[in-house]
Amino acid sequence: DTGVSQDPRHKITKRGQNVTFRCDPISEHNRLYWYRQTLGQGPEFLTYFQNEAQLEKSRLLSDRFSAERPKGSFSTLEIQRTEQGDSAMYLCASSPPRGESYNEQFFGPGTRLTVL
Amino acid sequence: GQNIDQPTEMTATEGAIVQINCTYQTSGFNGLFWYQQHAGEAPTFLSYNVLDGLEEKGRFSSFLSRSKGYSYLLLKELQMKDSASYLCAVRGNTGGFKTIFGAGTRLFVKA
Numbered sequence: 173d174t175g176v177s178q179d180p181r182h183k184i185t186k187r188g189q190n191v192t193f194r195c196d197p198i199s200e201h202n203r204l205y206w207y208r209q210t211l212g213q214g215p216e217f218l219t220y221f222q223n224e225a226q227l228e229k230s231r232l233l234s235d236r237f238s239a240e241r242p243k244g245s246f247s248t249l250e251i252q253r254t255e256q257g258d259s260a261m262y263l264c265a266s267s268p269p270r271g272e273s274y275n276e277q278f279f280g281p282g283t284r285l286t287v288l
Numbered sequence: 289g290q291n292i293d294q295p296t297e298m299t300a301t302e303g304a305i306v307q308i309n310c311t312y313q314t315s316g317f318n319g320l321f322w323y324q325q326h327a328g329e330a331p332t333f334l335s336y337n338v339l340d341g342l343e344e345k346g347r348f349s350s351f352l353s354r355s356k357g358y359s360y361l362l363l364k365e366l367q368m369k370d371s372a373s374y375l376c377a378v379r380g381n382t383g384g385f386k387t388i389f390g391a392g393t394r395l396f397v398k399a
Contacts, residue, residue, distance in 0.1 A: 213391050214375045214377070214390050215375070277333065279332070
């Protein structure tokens with residue numbers, strides 16, 4: 173088990189461009205979360221998937237942010253028309269459907285986005 | 289609304305005990321979590337409380353009082369590697385698993 177992986181690890185883009193990040197959860201983890209974290213703050217919830225269904229999302233995801241998990245495995249987070257305020261670390265986490273670790277979220281290493 | 293408060297920074301001495309407090313206000317409650325985050329790294333799970341009381345796991349213990357909206361993380365026999373941010377997080381009961389994190393407490397362990 174290699175843990176949660178995210179790609180790319182770093183992304184530098186110009187304001188106004190679209191970016192897409194990918195998250196591969198731990199195998200057989202059915203729950204997947206996206207967060208955004210800026211320096212000195214805790215992770216900010218963006219959205220949550222159970223299998224392929226997006227069950228919760230913050231108000232952020234009603235605008236330029238969108239997320240998908242089409243086959244209930246990997247997920248993508250897209251930011252359209254990026255703004256400098258979007259610069260942050262984007263974290264993905266996953267949780268198993270049952271077992272001792274049911275209540276744990278296993279975080280990936282994150283994608284650091286810099287918008288110039 | 290939802291709000292989580294925890295001290296911004298704390299300093300403690302190697303070998304000592306430190307208690308990091310967290311107070312929360314949420315529209316629903318389905319568990320309180322503590323995560324550790326070293327600088328430049330992803331958070332890692334430390335503890336989960338859903339019922340009142342103390343949960344002990346090695347050098348770390350976490351306490352919850354739901355009626356007071358209060359939790360603390362107790363770290364014993366502090367080591368230099370415990371220098372990190374400690375994040376308090378609360379999961380609501382909206383039917384999903386939305387988890388709200390506090391800003392974190394940066395703990396500095398000095399020799």
